[in-house]
């Protein structure tokens with residue numbers, strides 16, 4: 001295939017992923033580091049880190065698309081870990097593109113939409129306000145499950161170890177917020193959601209869940225956030241014939 005111009009690809013991604021809908025995101029979404037002017041091979045990963053950058057360099061990738069980028073709220077200095085990371089990218093002329101909250105929320109490619117889909121939960125609506133925008137979705141299972149059954153479905157489907165905390169309710173109406181989304185519990189209670197599925201465990205959520213009678217399922221920050229970047233990779237492959245590869249670097253958290 002003919003290489004694609006980086007500028008064209010970036011402006012397509014910015015629009016398709018609706019970056020402008022999230023002006024309050026702390027992540028500097030979009031192109032964070034500029035590499036070669038043309039793109040043939042694209043790496044996909046959850047976290048921008050030196051391991052991922054080195055693998056991308058070994059595999060001669062031109063562009064990396066990640067959920068958690070390098071720049072959060074501006075650059076203070078480029079030293080230590082930051083220097084090493086940026087040097088690896090610049091030496092190999094790899095571009096880095098980050099897409100954080102838009103890729104939790106996105107109705108087609110987002111982590112939360114994708115989690116509903118793979119768990120066969122029928123989407124009912126947005127929920128879970130974060131930085132002024134609802135980034136999660138809630139939906140309904142065709143058949144009620146016990147919390148134990150639901151947790152094992154999550155473990156099998158997302159290839160993870162889940163922690164489930166329940167207070168006797170069955171699972172039917174489920175709210176999903178990837179990553180550290182537990183504060184969506186207030187919205188969950190308001191909507192009558194019986195089960196909240198989020199990524200990272202939170203101690204603070206326990207007593208709230210107990211008093212609100214909302215089941216909690218913590219499926220892991222990493223495991224709930226591989227789906228969005230993978231979906232973007234598949235779309236780029238379909239639309240432009242670009243070679244895309246997922247670089248797995250699980251944290252187990």
Ligand SMILES: [Zn+2]
Pocket residue numbers: 068178179180221225
């Ligand atoms: Zn995250």
